[in-house]
Amino acid sequence: MTVRETAGGLLRLGVFALVLTAVGNGVWSGLLAANLRTSPRLPWSVPVMAAVLWVAWSYLSGARGDSSKSVLRRTRLRATAVSPRTWEWAAVAGTLSIVSLAGLWIVLEQLMPVKGNVLPAFSRYPLLVVMLIIVMASFTGAALEEAAFRGYFQGALESRLGGPVAILVTALMMLPAHGLTQGFGVPTIVFYLCVDAMLGLLAYLAQSIVPGVLVHAVGLVVFFSLIWPFDAGRRIIGSEGPDAWFWIHVAQALVGMILSVLAFRRLALITTPLRALT
Numbered sequence: 001m002t003v004r005e006t007a008g009g010l011l012r013l014g015v016f017a018l019v020l021t022a023v024g025n026g027v028w029s030g031l032l033a034a035n036l037r038t039s040p041r042l043p044w045s046v047p048v049m050a051a052v053l054w055v056a057w058s059y060l061s062g063a064r065g066d067s068s069k070s071v072l073r074r075t076r077l078r079a080t081a082v083s084p085r086t087w088e089w090a091a092v093a094g095t096l097s098i099v100s101l102a103g104l105w106i107v108l109e110q111l112m113p114v115k116g117n118v119l120p121a122f123s124r125y126p127l128l129v130v131m132l133i134i135v136m137a138s139f140t141g142a143a144l145e146e147a148a149f150r151g152y153f154q155g156a157l158e159s160r161l162g163g164p165v166a167i168l169v170t171a172l173m174m175l176p177a178h179g180l181t182q183g184f185g186v187p188t189i190v191f192y193l194c195v196d197a198m199l200g201l202l203a204y205l206a207q208s209i210v211p212g213v214l215v216h217a218v219g220l221v222v223f224f225s226l227i228w229p230f231d232a233g234r235r236i237i238g239s240e241g242p243d244a245w246f247w248i249h250v251a252q253a254l255v256g257m258i259l260s261v262l263a264f265r266r267l268a269l270i271t272t273p274l275r276a277l278t
Contacts, residue, residue: 006160013076013156014173017148020056021177024144027052032133036120043129046136053143060147077151080208085270090206093263094215097198100256101219102227103249104194108187110237110246119228138220139213146213149174149196150203158204167200195219201264205271 028049035045055064060077062070082090108114122130149170157166171193178192202212235243 010153010156010160013153017153017173018177020148021144024052024056024140028137028140032120032137036125040125041129043132046132049136049140053140057143057147060152076155077147078155078203078208079147079151079210079213082206082208082210083270086206086267087211089263089267089270090202090211090215093260093267094198094202094211094218096256096260096263098215098219098222100253100260101191101195101198102222103252103254103256105187105191105223105227106234106249107246107253108191109231110234110242110249112185112187113234113236114183114185114187119224122229134221134224135217138217138224141220142213142216145174146199146203146209146216150200150212151209154200154203163204167197167204170200171196198260202267205264205267207271 028045031045031049035043057079058064060073061079062072062074062077065073120133122133125133153173154166154170157169161169174196175189175192178188182188199212199216202215203209206212235246237246
């Protein structure tokens with residue numbers, strides 16, 4: 001295969017990843033909007049979206065669709081099982097990363113306020129409905145992005161360009177999607193480059209997107225429920241100056257980052273034999 005053919009194939013996978021996530025998230029947004037408008041006390045959009053995700057995942061994993069390409073799709077998705085030790089250290093590294101990223105977002109948002117995420121006025125709806133919506137929104141975003149970008153796209157890049165370059169290219173490929181919904185401010189770009197690099201590293205070290213789906217979903221639940229709803233009320237450093245909480249969040253970001261790096265190093269030692277076989 002020529003360089004031109006290889007580049008064309010990678011570009012098609014990148015476009016496929018962008019389209020898949022855009023369409024999937026668009027379907028969820030449409031279902032949620034219709035649900036909240038017509039019957040806000042009955043979260044019917046949740047099981048409907050779960051069914052949509054199941055069909056999409058079945059196709060991407062090769063369980064449905066053209067049987068002649070089922071092995072190729074399953075390989076590209078790389079939703080393979082991992083060992084208990086890999087699960088353990090992936091969870092530790094992911095959790096510490098979420099702690100660090102939460103602190104980073106708060107610090108960046110106070111230094112340079114950004115558009116951020118526009119969330120529904122959840123206070124108008126029953127708590128159980130809100131909880132189910134947040135969980136489904138988080139799982140939808142996590143499953144689609146991990147399958148499309150860390151599975152199909154990054155996996156193909158790794159076999160041709162190596163892990164570090166593949167992680168960087170995938171993170172850069174995802175920036176336009178983040179920017180179109182949340183603006184192209186410096187905080188947004190910095191934050192999502194860190195997020196996508198972390199998730200890309202997790203998929204590369206584990207050689208599976210399964211741990212990343214869980215870490216990604218948990219991270220979104222944390223941000224949807226504990227971080228983003230309070231952005232509007234945060235202190236603006238440029239006009240009000242830093243307070244004690246600002247420095248606490250700076251420490252949170254730095255300490256969490258250091259500990260997560262140590263956890264990722266441990267994960268890398270565990271999974272080195274696995275990567276050597278790929």
